[in-house]
Amino acid sequence: DADVTQTPRNRITKTGKRIMLECSQTKGHDRMYWYRQDPGLGLRLIYYSFDVKDINKGEISDGYSVSRQAQAKFSLSLESAIPNQTALYFCATSDLRAREIDEQFFGPGTRLTVL
Amino acid sequence: QKEVEQDPGPLSVPEGAIVSLNCTYSNSAFQYFMWYRQYSRKGPELLMYTYSSGNKEDGRFTAQVDKSSKYISLFIRDSQPSDSATYLCAMKLVRSLVGGTSYGKLTFGQGTILTVHP
Numbered sequence: 001d002a003d004v005t006q007t008p009r010n011r012i013t014k015t016g017k018r019i020m021l022e023c024s025q026t027k028g029h030d031r032m033y034w035y036r037q038d039p040g041l042g043l044r045l046i047y048y049s050f051d052v053k054d055i056n057k058g059e060i061s062d063g064y065s066v067s068r069q070a071q072a073k074f075s076l077s078l079e080s081a082i083p084n085q086t087a088l089y090f091c092a093t094s095d096l097r098a099r100e101i102d103e104q105f106f107g108p109g110t111r112l113t114v115l
Numbered sequence: 116q117k118e119v120e121q122d123p124g125p126l127s128v129p130e131g132a133i134v135s136l137n138c139t140y141s142n143s144a145f146q147y148f149m150w151y152r153q154y155s156r157k158g159p160e161l162l163m164y165t166y167s168s169g170n171k172e173d174g175r176f177t178a179q180v181d182k183s184s185k186y187i188s189l190f191i192r193d194s195q196p197s198d199s200a201t202y203l204c205a206m207k208l209v210r211s212l213v214g215g216t217s218y219g220k221l222t223f224g225q226g227t228i229l230t231v232h233p
Binding site for chain 1: 161
């Protein structure tokens, strides 16, 4: 089945550690996104990418970086994790050819805890 | 003030009830209005969408948009325990150009947690 997968699903780490969250998709979509979800704040966009050579900051990119290693892979890094980066992180994809709605397809999420 | 406001609930209703979920927004340029459903420990998935004002019905679900009031609603008729989830509204501008590529950023509400009990 075409899918969006995220690894790891859960991660506990300590303040100051470098963390990488990975996302892979078999949908053949060109657009990929990283969001974080916090209670009471909804989903907020961290970074998005339209193809391997195109990376854009979202509304809350400070403290994060990304790498688009291939059309199907998009990684999110926290260079030096801090406790307020504790959240649920989602990767999503969408299809440039979907003209109207640009529906986004989400992965299952990574629950990150920074102690 | 957030661009999109959604009552987080939680909302608890008996099976068979009519559920009303709502969002208000401040940006009159939003043109696409979506509802995503998120089950526990899963990512959100698109449930319904409408373009501009009006109603759209899909089985037990009805989405309404009132652009004059900047208010959108999702109604669930004959609610079922399987409808228990978090419902997020999302809105999008008409596509604009970013670096030469058409793109419509989604702005999400906070999500409403719904529980339908048997």
